[in-house]
Amino acid sequence: MDSKISPSGKIDVLGCEYTVEERQFEDETNGLCVADSCKIILKTSLCPDKKKQTFIHELLHAIENSNNAMDDLSEIQIEQLATGLYAFIKDNPEVIKWLKGTGAKR
Numbered sequence: 001m002d003s004k005i006s007p008s009g010k011i012d013v014l015g016c017e018y019t020v021e022e023r024q025f026e027d028e029t030n031g032l033c034v035a036d037s038c039k040i041i042l043k044t045s046l047c048p049d050k051k052k053q054t055f056i057h058e059l060l061h062a063i064e065n066s067n068n069a070m071d072d073l074s075e076i077q078i079e080q081l082a083t084g085l086y087a088f089i090k091d092n093p094e095v096i097k098w099l100k101g102t103g104a105k106r
């Protein structure tokens with residue numbers, strides 16, 4: 001897996017096409033999810049691990065934005081979900097393979 005580059009380009013979030021970009025934020029912002037323009041923006045200078053975790057965090061915001069019922073997740077809940085999900089994905093590649101291999105008719 002490429003460790004230095006974010007998935008720049010287009011991603012599909014529940015049928016919505018998002019663009020992933022990098023930008024250098026001057027404050028402590030690590031990433032942004034701009035639902036109106038379907039963009040996820042990651043801070044350029046983050047280390048690869050933190051950048052990937054931030055990507056998951058912003059992805060959860062994108063999923064949240066597409067689902068009104070989830071609209072009241074707090075920033076702390078999103079961060080905890082992102083941390084757990086990223087760790088799970090890293091620690092269980094065989095489960096990811098299994099998930100992709102079955103039922104993924106697109």
Ligand SMILES: [Zn+2]
Nearest residue numbers: 057061075078
């Ligand atoms: Zn957030």
